[in-house]
Every structure is written in C-alpha cells, then in structure tokens.
Amino acid sequence: MSARGDRRLAAGMVGGGDGADIGKTHRHAMRLDDQYVLAAGVFGRTADTAARVARDLGVDRVYRDHHEMAAAESDRPDGVDVVTIATPNDSHFDVARAFLQVGISVVCEKPLTRDSTSSAELTAIAESTGAILAVPHCYSAYAMVRHAARLVRDGALGDIRLVVVEHASGWASTPLELGDHRQARWRTDPDVAGFPSVLSDLGTHALHLLRYVTGLEPVRVSAELTTLVPGRRVFDNASVRLTLSNGAPATLWASMAATGNEHGLRLRVFGEQAALEWRHEDPQHLTLRGRDGAATILAQGMGSLSEDATRLTRPGMGHPEGFIEAFANFYRDLADLLRARRDGTAPPARELSIPTGVDGLIGVHFVETAAASHALDGAWVDAPSARVMAGV
C-alpha cells in the first residue's frame, strides 16, 4: 500500500533476504496495518543480491553492512525509527549493538544473544540511549492470549497453583540437517545455535508465554536435555521443572522432535478458582475450566471480551484468525491475473480459482430460484443452466 502520510514509521531490516522465511514474516506483519515504510536495509552477501532484494522490496537505501547503515541512518533526519534483525543467532549481538548505540530502536529475534552477559549489555545500551529493544515473542500478541493475561490479572483464576507449558514441535523429528534444510542445519549446529538449541528456539517462547499470561517469573530450574534424533549434535528435547516466583511449580517441555506434532505450543494454567488453556493450533479460542469441571470456550470477537483482546481483532466475531490471509490470497491471485492482462502475457492456470462475476451471477440466480421455490411452498424449481450463465 502506498504512503499514508507522516504517521507511518521508517523501518529498516538487516538480513531477511532470499529464502529467509522469518524476514518475509516480519514484512507481512509490518504491512498489515500500514504503520511502517521499509526504507533501508542490508540484504545478502553480494552487492548484486542486495540490490535485487532491495528492488523487489521497494527499499530505497541499501547498505553494505550494519555499521555503515547505523552511521548513515542516524545522521539522516528521516532515518529509520526501527531496524529488524533477521540474521542468524550468532550475529544478533553485533548488529543490535550497532543500532542501539546510535539510538535506533531494534526488533531482534530470540535468542537475543548467545549468552546472558551480552544480552545484558544490549539491554543496558538500550536503557542508556532510550532506544527500544523489542523481541518478537509474538504469541503473546494473540488476542486470546491477551485476554488470558487479563483474566489472570483480574483474579478470575484465583491464586496460580500450577503451570504446564509445552512447545513441542515435530518439525525436526527426522535428521533434516543431513539434507539441505537451511534452518535445520544451523539450528543443529552447536557453534551457531548452542547445545541447548531447542530451549533457545522454542523453550524461550514457552517461557515468555508462561510469564506473560501468569505474571510470574521462574526462580529455580531443574532441567533434563536429551537428543531424540540419533546423531544430532544438539539437544532437541528438554524437560524442565520450574519453581515460580509465587512458589507454584511449573513444567516446561520443549521439543523440535516430537514426531507428527504441528507447532505444539500450548499453555495450561491451574488456579485456585479456575484453569485456562490456550493452544496455538487453535489460537482464536481460549478455554476456561471451573472447579465443577465445566469448560467454557471463549472465541475471539465475542462482545464480552476485554479491551486487551478486542483492540487486536481485525475482522469481527466468527471470522477466525487467518481470514485476512485468505482474503489476501484472493487479492494475490487477482494481481497475477491483472498483471497478465496488462502485460499481454498468458494468464496463470489458476485463473479459474478467482471467483468472478459469473460466480456472482450464479449466486444471485440461486437466491432468486430459492425465493421462487419458497413462494411455491418449497416445490422444486429448476436453476438456470450454469453453462448458459457462464456464456452470458
């Protein structure tokens, strides 16, 4: 979408070029509400690659590296407000530091850095320069997770007695790293991802979800790290016990090798008065269980939800998360078709997937035929031939 005036923020990106899924996801997310203009970036290793990526993304200012970018952008009056770091774990520290030091805010994927000393250094720099250092533990941004946190804060569960959180995915239950799966290769390389790779990648999400919803912090930890896929060089499964800051016990299970699982992020919080459960496989619902055993399922969009949830709901009640993506799919197919028309090239074979006026006409015919049948007390009425309609 085009510029909508000066309320939009200037964004930059380091990494996230070719084949980098996470870069794409950040851009999708930035676009949705039209709050950012992607204005500058560092993309890829070579100047050619970088220029091509920048052109595809409509980015005007391309830099060779983050040092050059930080210096130049901090000098410009219209320099970027925020930079997204979409590079592998081992470069997070250096890139983030470069921007934070000059007061440019940063969005950095977890794990923030490779050790807590360097992470603490980054938070200290951000504190001193007033820049924001944000980490996209974005599961806490689901409307129903926000509502869950609100319920806990408002006392709906009573004292929290026990928390069970899982982030047990099956994505790497085979030795993908032996093939050419890029993410699998670096996530199973101890030099890049660290030995407790599964905890850095998934365990930290599970922990943040637990902390976000309950408001409790872990005060002690007992962990068993295991390797489920034979030959793998990092731990791909972890069973962790926590004692939380209110004394309650918790368990956290993180796995990248839970055969057959989808994403596997799931939180259960048991309180004195009630319990709640949220699953990432069904993100637009939240289950509450009372002491009598009744389970109540709340749905995104319900009028009775807290403002924390409703402000994040784009389509209304009944339209699940993902509706906008389906709508965007429609528009993407349409764009392909329109461009083919404009450019005089052959339309894509999937042209037929786009509902057209003929579909609209069939719909109107359907309504008319149904109304005619109803007027005849439900008698059968022939529908106009679709073939004829399509030929109109």
Place this chain on the structure above:
Amino acid sequence: MSARGDRRLAAGMVGGGDGADIGKTHRHAMRLDDQYVLAAGVFGRTADTAARVARDLGVDRVYRDHHEMAAAESDRPDGVDVVTIATPNDSHFDVARAFLQVGISVVCEKPLTRDSTSSAELTAIAESTGAILAVPHCYSAYAMVRHAARLVRDGALGDIRLVVVEHASGWASTPLELGDHRQARWRTDPDVAGFPSVLSDLGTHALHLLRYVTGLEPVRVSAELTTLVPGRRVFDNASVRLTLSNGAPATLWASMAATGNEHGLRLRVFGEQAALEWRHEDPQHLTLRGRDGAATILAQGMGSLSEDATRLTRPGMGHPEGFIEAFANFYRDLADLLRARRDGTAPPARELSIPTGVDGLIGVHFVETAAASHALDGAWVDAPSARVMAGV
C-alpha cells in the same frame, strides 16, 4: 510498506471509509503481499470526510463519485488497474458498471447486484471490455479449501454422492436491528438486502464453496425460508435442497440467527471412496474420512500437500492461519510506542505488552540455567532474579 517498483498494481476503492469493516478488510488483504498501491477513491458523503479518509489512507486522488472517478482514471496512463466496491448492495450495479464500461477491473462484494438480470448485464459488459469482474468469495482462497478442490479433481473421493454445506452464524440471533447496529439494520431491511437476505449474504458463500470444491453446479432447488427472530422483516434462516449437475443431492443451510454459533461455515462432501470436511472455525485443517471410518486430518504447511495449497501458505508448517496477524499485533503495539517516543507523548499503558530486551535476557538466562541444571544431572539451579535483570 513503501512502493516496491512498477510490478505493483494501482488500486482504487469506492466506499469503505469510516466504520466500514469490509473496506478495512479489503485494505488489510491488499497490503499483506504488497502487490497493490491504493491510489484513488471515493470515500464518504462529504468532501471533508472524504479528504480525511484519503489522507489517513495515503490515497492521492480523491473523487466526488464513481462516475467522475471512472472517467478520470480511464484517461490517465497510470490510472487504477482495479477498483474495489465496498458500498451497500443497492449501489453495486451502478458503480461496477461505471468502471467495467471503461475497461477498469472491479472487485465487488456479493450479492453482485439485486437481481440476475442486472448481474448478467455486468458480466456481459466485463466480457465485452475485457475487464475482470471479481467477487471475493474468499473462503475458496484458504489453502486447505484449495487442497480440497484438488483432491476432488484428482478423484480422491471418487464420484461425489452427497454434499452438506452450512453457513449458520449466530451473529443476528437477537434483534440487533432495533439498536444502532449498522450492518444489522441494512441486512434486515428488505428494501436494501431483499427478503431472502440470509441467502444473499451467507447462502451465496456456502453455494460458492460447494461449487468451488466439488466442481458441480446446482440444477434444481427446493427452499424453505423462515424468520427465527420474531418481528424481523427479512428471512434469517433457510433450508435448501439442491440437485447437483451430476445428479447428487445436496443440502444447504444458511442462518444468521443460529444462537451461539460463531461463523458456522462448514462443508462436508461425501464421495464413493472418501469424504472430506472443512470448517471455517479451524481453517488450517482438512479432514478426510475413508470408507473404513478412519479420519485423517491434514494440516496447512505439510510437505505433502498439493501446490494449490502450498503456494498460499505464508508461514511454515505448524504456524496456524493467524500467525501473521499476531505478528502484526506486535508490530502495531511497537509502532504506537515508537511514535510516542518520537513525539514525546506518554507511552500507551499497553507498552508492557511488548516483549523487550529484558524478556530476551530472561530467555537467555533461562537457557543458561537449564543447561547448568542439566550439567548437574537435573539438580535445581537458582534462576537470576528477574527483578535484578529488569534493573540492568
């Protein structure tokens, strides 16, 4: 996001200004893949309103009405490629005709027009001028619906024997129209929405989904239209029998008054060899049932899905529909905070919802503590104080 070069299409919009949810949804969808620039439009009744909306949306060219817009845009070399019509049903025909006649493609919500004669006129105009007239029956754009259609085409179900489709929502199970619910008021006004309102609004979606997945057309119709909410002026519930083009029976149930239902769109197709089921409440899954009674649930992102599905999947396996929206929520909150910083205004109270470097640091500490515990054969190890960390 900013312009990304000349591959993007110029889009226009008529309607969809203040308080119009559907306009917002169209814009969200257009933005996601960055294929469109919203360049022109007609917004609202007064010049002031229109100017404000256009400014908020970053739209350069604002027109008084669709006639003026059609004339001007068709004259410009950089005129809009496509116009989205987001006005109430009764103006669809006039607006769509204005653009189609000058060869500008149109996206028009269903019902296309108020009767089949006028709908047929539009499809004829589009045919003659070569413009695309697209109708966003966007449920057919879900990846798993595409996969369902592919399975049917490839014969995985064998001959289709029976189809059961429902679009039974509970959104208007109370007399909302007596209050100030804008959509309820026009959807229950027979002069605007027609008596078979529920069929026009929801029944046509259900019909399109049936047609899209099965490739079959209705050839005869028997309908019972009823009014469930006492005093309502249109039919809010419909039970329809269809005979499909291959002779198979089908039932279609549309309701806007199915108390307590969410969106309620659900398709079941029964074939000789297998059956399939898709529910809009859980759009990223598709259930197949074999003749032996085993039910197999396919998930978006699985490597073994058809290209029809995988090309539409933005994040990978395990990330449900909606993940991008959660991610966008994160970025929206961040934008609010960054602007507050930039403008020197008070940060929003929900600032705390944004995971920051402290959260990242806690995550890294967690990984380190867990690794230390593991090295001690699972012994309990104290986690650094969150309070201390937050104070870093």
Place this chain on the structure above:
Amino acid sequence: MSARGDRRLAAGMVGGGDGADIGKTHRHAMRLDDQYVLAAGVFGRTADTAARVARDLGVDRVYRDHHEMAAAESDRPDGVDVVTIATPNDSHFDVARAFLQVGISVVCEKPLTRDSTSSAELTAIAESTGAILAVPHCYSAYAMVRHAARLVRDGALGDIRLVVVEHASGWASTPLELGDHRQARWRTDPDVAGFPSVLSDLGTHALHLLRYVTGLEPVRVSAELTTLVPGRRVFDNASVRLTLSNGAPATLWASMAATGNEHGLRLRVFGEQAALEWRHEDPQHLTLRGRDGAATILAQGMGSLSEDATRLTRPGMGHPEGFIEAFANFYRDLADLLRARRDGTAPPARELSIPTGVDGLIGVHFVETAAASHALDGAWVDAPSARVMAGV
C-alpha cells in the same frame, strides 16, 4: 451375577440367538444393573440350536414359538414380566401382539411394525391389557441427553426456534448387501425393511431424540429420499424438513451411506436464549452456547447436573461412558485365564494383557522410588529392575 432375591424381574427373549448383535446388546444392558433374570425364550429355527443357545445363556424355559411361550408364561405364577423382541422387523407385530394380549410387557425394537395401522393396534392392545410396550430409543437414556431435556424444560434455552438433527452413518456406504453382511441384506430388502429403510432404521431414532429433548412434535413433513449407493434397492439417504408443534422449523438428515462417518447421531437445538449440541460420538458431554458465542461444555458426573442425569451415572466424574466396559474387559480376560487354570488347558496368549501383582509391585516400587527422588530434591534414583521384580 447370581440371583439377588425377588426384586429382580423375570425376562424373556424372542430371537437374538446366534450372530444377532442386537440380542447380545439387550442382554448386556439387562445384566449391568442386575435387575432381570433371563428365564424364558424362543431362540432359532431348530430345536438343537435353540437348546444350545438357551444353555449358553442359562435360560431354563425354551419354547418353539412365541404363541406357545405367551400361553405358557401367562399361566405360570412366576411367568416372565417382560419379553424382548429381537427378531427382524417383519415379525414384530405378530410377536408383540401375542404377549401384549396376555398382559405380558414387551420391549420391541423400532420400527415397531411395518405400518402405522398395525402399530396403533399394538398400542391399543397394550392400553387395554395394561402391559407396557417399550421401544428402546435408548439414545434418550444417556445422562447428558436427559440433562439436555431438563434444560429445555426448565427454560434455559428460551423458546425453541430451530432444530437440526442428523443420524448420518457411513456403515453402508459400500454395497455390503452384495456380500454376506446379514444386516445389510435385510436392511436393503424393500420387502423386509420397506423402501424408506433409512428412515425406519435411523430417522426414527433422530426423530425421537428431537422429540425427547425438545418436547415438540412434528406437525408437517417435507421429504426427499435418495439412493446414494448405485444399485441399492431401498432409499439410503433422506433429507427431511419438519415444522414442529410450536411452529419452529427443523431439519432431519438420515443416512446409512455417509462415507466415512461413524454413528453420526447429532442434535443441535437453537433457542432464543441459548443453543445446545449433543453428539453420540462423545456422549458424556453436552455443549451449551450462549447468545454471546461462548460455548460451555458440561461433563457427565459434574456435581451441578440435574438429578435426571446424575441418577444414571455409574462411575463418577471424569470416568467416561465406557469405563465399565473397559473394566468388564479386564474381568473377561481374567475369566478366560482362570478357566484355563481350572481346566488345565493352555492359557490364552493374551494372558499377558492382564495386569498382575507384578504390575502392582512395579507400581509400588515406582511410588517408593519417586518419593526417594523427591527426598533428594529431585535427584535421579534408579528403579529396581523390572526383570528382577518379575522374577520375585
């Protein structure tokens, strides 16, 4: 189980011998609460068969036919209180009449008889002789169905506005009748089961469930009967519209050819204030939906259920329907093993499926080891070798 005194009733059975599943089910059901002694019956065509069945069932009094049985039993002071008819549909009338005429109560499967005239004759005879004529529409005997009916009676749903009931099974989605499937053969024979076979078999259950829960009666009917399996001689699918006695519309879908479905009985009742849903695939839960879209799932055994439900719940909260059957499986395997011991025959191979004292011992060891680990602050403690334990 052995006799428990004179509170038990004397029961008889006609049919239900070799290979007759429904006879077995009736006997299982009679045994569970130990309220009946099966004392007399007519089994099979030949005297030999009948005698063998009677011996296996422990039935003392065996008759050649129902006429002989009715005469003899009505003469005895200890004659049967009730007779279960487990013969094919076409003999129901004659058998039921024989017993009802002499004042013996009857349990007769639906369809009661082949036409309403003869059914009415039976109800009239029962009325005049004071015998009970009971029809096992036993879905209405689930605890959660009873609770559903109670909620409707107590006004929890408000006025009933719409009912949707399905009994769509997939059991005969292939032409089973061409093979040696006994039930499929008679249920697809129009001379035995009638042309609307699917309605007689499944539609009547769906109708009774609707009537039982809502308390409403059908006052008019519009039906489409179809044959989904090519070559089948009866209708195997039915789409029925009903107008109920309060004016509300209803739909009833019955199918024996819904490919891949399990039992497929499901009721949805939409009221002014709330809606309810019950599915036979998950019989121990009942879902209520409020006008705001929240869905509350009630579970059998909850303390807050109505007496109508709780009086029918054998094990407590959390033990699903079927727990008793699993328990009975344990006892059945044990009986096989004990008999093998007693008779000196080889124990069945599945002997190992019976949990024994070694399993009990392993359990106790587990508790002790876990307690020891806990005492050591969660340190790992070796469990005693299972091999050693098994050898104790």
Place this chain on the structure above:
Amino acid sequence: MSARGDRRLAAGMVGGGDGADIGKTHRHAMRLDDQYVLAAGVFGRTADTAARVARDLGVDRVYRDHHEMAAAESDRPDGVDVVTIATPNDSHFDVARAFLQVGISVVCEKPLTRDSTSSAELTAIAESTGAILAVPHCYSAYAMVRHAARLVRDGALGDIRLVVVEHASGWASTPLELGDHRQARWRTDPDVAGFPSVLSDLGTHALHLLRYVTGLEPVRVSAELTTLVPGRRVFDNASVRLTLSNGAPATLWASMAATGNEHGLRLRVFGEQAALEWRHEDPQHLTLRGRDGAATILAQGMGSLSEDATRLTRPGMGHPEGFIEAFANFYRDLADLLRARRDGTAPPARELSIPTGVDGLIGVHFVETAAASHALDGAWVDAPSARVMAGV
C-alpha cells in the same frame, strides 16, 4: 442375569458394600459378560449390614472376615475361583495374603500394598500357590489401548523416542477432605494413603498405561512432589521424569488437584516413524501422527483394527463406549416401572422417560408421512396429530 451353567466362575468380594463406588464398579463389570456368579463375601462391619448387603446382591455365603472366608471357601468343592478386594489400601496385604495362601485368585486394587516388600511377598505367594493376583489397571483394557500396544509391538511407530503421560484430574482441587467426602478423607490421610498419595492413586495408573502400550520399563526416576491445595497433608501433584529401559526419556504428571480437569488420563508416545495419542476422555478413538504431520484418528469398531481391539468391542462401529450403559439405563427405568405395576405402587415420575409404543407409532407415522411427501416430490404433508396418536 441368571446362571448360564458351569462355565461361569464363582466370585467373592471383600468390602465394597454400602457407599463404596469401587465395589459397585467391580460388580457392574463382572455382570456385563455374565462370566461370574457372586457367591460369597465379607461386607461391612456389623452382621446386620453384611446380611443386608448380601441379600441385596443375592450373595449366599456371607463371612465375618476374610480369614474365615478363605478357610471355608478353600474347603468347598464349589468355593470361589476369585476374590475381589474392595477395601481401603491399608488392608490389601492382609486380605490378599489370606486368599492367595490357600490358592484362591485375587483381584486387588492398586496400590497393591503400602510398600514394595509386602507387594513382593504377595507376588511370591501367588507364584508359589499358582493363584492369580490381578490388579485392575483397567485402562489397558480399552480396545483402542490394546490396539495402540499392538501397533507399537508391530513396529508401526519405529523406535520409541519419548513418552509423555498425564493423569491429571481435578477431582480434589478443593479441600474436599475438610467436608464429609469419604474418598477425599482417606486419600489425603498420610497414614492410610501415604504421603505420595497422588502417585499411588493416579501415578501408578499412568505408569501402567505407559508400560502396557510401550512395553518399556522405567529404569530411573526423578520426581518433584508438591501440594497444590493449601493445608493438605499429602502430596497432591507430582512431576516425574523417567528414563525408560531403551534409554528414551519420559515424563509422567500425576495430579488430583488440576482445577477443572475431568479424569485427565492421556498418553502420548513419540516414535521414530510415528506418534500415537490416547485420551481417556475420548476412549474409543486413537490418534496416530505421521512424520509429515498428518493425524489419523482410528475409531473403535473399524474393520481394519487388530484382533486385540476387535475382540473387546461389544456393539459395532459407530456405537461409542457407553452405548451399553445407555441401553442399560433404559432397562433400569423399565424395571422400575414394571415393578411399580407389579406391586401396585405409584409409577416413578420418570416413567415418561421410557419410549413406549406411542413413540414407536409416531416413528412409523413419520416414515409413512415422509414417504408420502417424497412421492409428492417433496411437498409438505401433514403429520398425524401426536395428541391423537397418544390417545389411540
């Protein structure tokens, strides 16, 4: 049901009298397949109570205590084949020993005894006298659990890599023991149930299920026992890590205080090739997940299941666990009504819950009316008045 000849076994029971749910469940289970005659027992503390219980149960031989019973029954040629012990945990050892020593088989609830030494003594006695000592870990007797075990044995999962088992119930999430809840009182009394009460009661079931399905044994244990309900005198929650005999890690979570949970028994087994999941809340299904993420749900009664499962399935495909219980409910209500008729007492108010010939007649009328409508191409046909029918 009455005796069915000498194939039945003579059973005894110690305990399980008034108010003892577990005794009732054992009797229900024994009755279902008519393999046992309850012939002798020890019931209650006083002679009067014992006599009344025995009379209600139809038990002929009543003893003062288990010593007397063991001596007498072992002397009789028709002495009991097996004795069920349904007394509190602390008497298990003494009662079981009395019978095992004289060669009478025993069914004893877990925990078998209070410590492993005494448990081992029992298994040794059973070994020496040839008696069976069976422990009703009856979850392993569900058909779908048997099928799960078969799949593991047959290699469908490949090597087992990880097991996650939970038995997390919410039954005691409030301090029930402060009231008059009998079971809660003894299960939270450390002198009766032991401090690790939750492990003895629920953890042992979870462990057996894990062992039964996987065929693996625990070789080391790390446990954290906690008390979730303030003031409770025993541990009511346990988080246990296990290393299994093939080296795979496992976690076991047992809780009696997981607020809002039903029964909470759930097993997940992750193998190299596939994973399986079974939940006690839905016992007639088993989910298999392949490495590609597809989940296949198998249902009890499917023709393609293993013999291990099908031999335990009483009603056919589509009739869930619990169908027999619903059927038995029907028969129980009928018995109440028949007795009232016989005794000339007032029929119970719930008489109306029994479907009668009038319901059968309405069903037949429904079929006839639907057939008439179908003959008229689906036209509406009035149904006979239910009131008239009821008056026939």
